Amino acid sequence: MIDWEKMIEQAKKVCRPRELSQNACAASVAAAIVTDQGNIYTGVCIDTPCSMGFCAEHAAAAAMITAGENRIAGVVAVHKKDDGGFEVIPPCGRCREFICQLHDDNHLAQVKLNDRVVTMDELLPFRW
Numbered sequence: 145m146i147d148w149e150k151m152i153e154q155a156k157k158v159c160r161p162r163e164l165s166q167n168a169c170a171a172s173v174a175a176a177i178v179t180d181q182g183n184i185y186t187g188v189c190i191d192t193p194c195s196m197g198f199c200a201e202h203a204a205a206a207a208m209i210t211a212g213e214n215r216i217a218g219v220v221a222v223h224k225k226d227d228g229g230f231e232v233i234p235p236c237g238r239c240r241e242f243i244c245q246l247h248d249d250n251h252l253a254q255v256k257l258n259d260r261v262v263t264m265d266e267l268l269p270f271r272w
């Protein structure tokens with residue numbers, strides 16, 4: 145059973161939007177991934193021109209891989225809104241595909257949406 149409140153709190157902790165340079169900003173979105181071993185990894189988006197940046201889920205997955213794990217049990221992403229509040233947002237199409245390719249069972253990973261929990265399979269049906 146995934147503790148979604150804990151996952152959301154972990155993501156919120158690193159969701160601190162900031163300018164990095166004249167061209168780059170980061171952390172308007174943060175993600176938390178929990179693995180089948182129960183470890184939580186977080187990451188933030190990095191936005192740059194020329195499509196060189198990446199999503200928060202991508203960064204969290206990289207931290208997970210760096211630590212030696214690749215089986216994802218659940219993932220959630222939060223976006224910090226202009227009013228200072230947070231909203232849960234689903235992973236983009238690229239991150240859905242990316243996560244599914246990191247482990248043969250990651251298509252079974254749970255994804256926390258704003259009002260429900262679904263599987264990656266439900267977000268990315270009819271995989272190639």
Ligand SMILES: [Zn+2]
Pocket residue numbers: 199200201202235236237238239240
């Ligand atoms: Zn993405």
